Amino acid sequence: MSFPWANQYNPKNPFMRWMDDRLPLPRLVYNAVGAGYPVPRNLNYFWNFGVLAGAALAIQIVTGIVLAMHYAANAGVAFQSVEHIMRNVNGGWFLRYAHANGASMFFIVVYLHIFRGLYYGSYKAPREMVWLLGLVIFLLMMATAFMGYVLPWGQMSFWGAKVITGLFGAIPLVGEPIQIWLLGGYAPDNAALNRFFSLHYLLPFVIAGVIVLHIWALHIPGSGNPTGIEVKGPQDTVPFHPYYTAKDGFGLGIFLLVFAILLFFAPNYLGHPDNYIEANPLSTPAHIVPEWYFWPFYAILRAFTVDFILPAKLWGVLAMFGSILLLFFLPWLDKSPVRSGNFRPKFKMFFWILVVDVLILGYCGGAPAEEPYVMISQVASAYYFAHFLIILPLISLSERPLPLPNSIIEAVLKGKSGSTLSTGTQTAVSAPAE
């Protein structure tokens, strides 16, 4: 499960030795995130985001549990109970703003984490399972955040829930019964709010469980690195602790800095004003939009405007779910044996087009469903599908990768390791611009 040269856990303290014989939990930690886990020495800052996502989950769980002590999941009083938290509970405003903005921070770091994986080919063998489990976490996060946003029972909570659960109604025959079954009624109501609260409390712990599997699967081959070549010997690695604990500590500081600026100085910047109006089934908001982290998918959903064999709405739903599900097939769609985008000139170009494309989709998803945004979403959605399903499978046929270094240590010494901190900057192959 690890490299033969990994440090061995060797407790000196008699209590730790006693413990190790009975419950070797410290040994597990030592081997997982301690000095017993050898890691490539050339990781750049893009490798910080996994740990940061873990930190974000911890923050959500802690703030969420305390919020749940004051929150009331009943459609008659939910909105009021959130205002009670904001006004009367000690530090309640802090908890709630931390939780709401913590969700945004969680998605920011997870998106960077995912795009890191896309650029460096982290999804390729032998790390396919790590990638697949990561996608499971992403789906669970989206479900959790969606249901969490319903809890304050504001206008966007209600109408967002109505629109998203309404998507199931597009499925032929079984759609409507499924929708009613999910909501416990014809429209979001007390029954829906209660089950959403129950699941919103449950899913983060399921996520924590899948994270354990994600890291377990990662530790079988060990971490990847910006060159994409595998570790060959002890000179290629450093122990996780203290090298990467120190680096992650600094990364955590920057994360907290951004988080604090949002939370304390712009706590409602990423939210929608309509969610400060209590849910009213009789008054539809002018523009129903989900939270920002769903915008790219919302744009894809709304890009299908014409019936073509299937109704447009069904196409939209299929495409929206398809846009995420296709990522599960990525390890088998992109067959280039070279992992890192640093050595794949064509791939690299298309990768950056994809980044811009997703940003455009995000912008259109947050904009009202009118022209020119719909037409732009159509072009951008078409590129999104073409990128993963057509371009990636085909470019590896014609692409000539740049020569790979022989080993990580050689790349490091030549300043070509792709670590953003490498001293030699006269590299032919540079790391992606940040």
Added chain:
Amino acid sequence: MVRPIGILAGLGFVAVLLWSLVWGAVAFIQEPPQPTAEHEFHKHPRDAGLSSAGLLGKYDRQQLQRGFQVYKEVCAACHGLKYVAFRDLQDLGYSEAEVKAIADQWAIETPSVNPETGEAATRKNLPADNFPSPYPNEVAARAANNNALPPDLSLIAKARHDGSNYVYSLLTGYRDPSPELLREFPDSKPGQGLYHNPYFANLNIAMPPPIVSEGQVTYTDGTRPTVDQMSKDVAAFLTWTAEPKLEQRKSAGLASLVFILVFCFLAWGAYKNVWRGEPH
């Protein structure tokens, strides 16, 4: 196997999207979207210059008290403040006794029950009570307002884009519709019981101009009660009702930033120190 199926699925999605695009483009050319009155004549809020705005802005207690006075004497006739309690007014600098008096003398009483007969009744407000709603229910509110519903104002400054400035702009924004507007969109002439206001989403609001003349409220602190001043003051007050913890939030934020910056600095040092001499 995955790749051929993937490519087929990809071509399918791309084809349907481009098909949608073609139809959208044709419709766009044949029937270009008509400009609407809201699109062309709606205005974004003007800056009220409130002291609470900005990174370190704080409330001006004098102004909040004046704003409260405007709310009490003008807006409270139609708008509730159901998430705010009388005792919260101590935050504005009123003493406990003053708050008690304000609650006691409030024009609208709080619903209660007659202790002898058990019948519905009302009683005077206590500091622990929230501001009572001016109407017993929505039907009554609409009946008294030409079928429009005056919203509760507790959260209004957060429930609209740029809410604090919006309240100020709305109150000072009443005017006759411009000739260009009437020429281009004759339908947007305000109907019965509606008033033109370019800051309101659909340009015609059912609220009669509430602040109309200088001196409508008599300030005790010597500030000249112009229409603009009263509108600013009540906007400041409603900012406070929506975000009473704004000052705690900002000062906690400042302390956190200092703490986190020190942490970053130390963590950076530790990181550099650990990696010194280790090629990477």
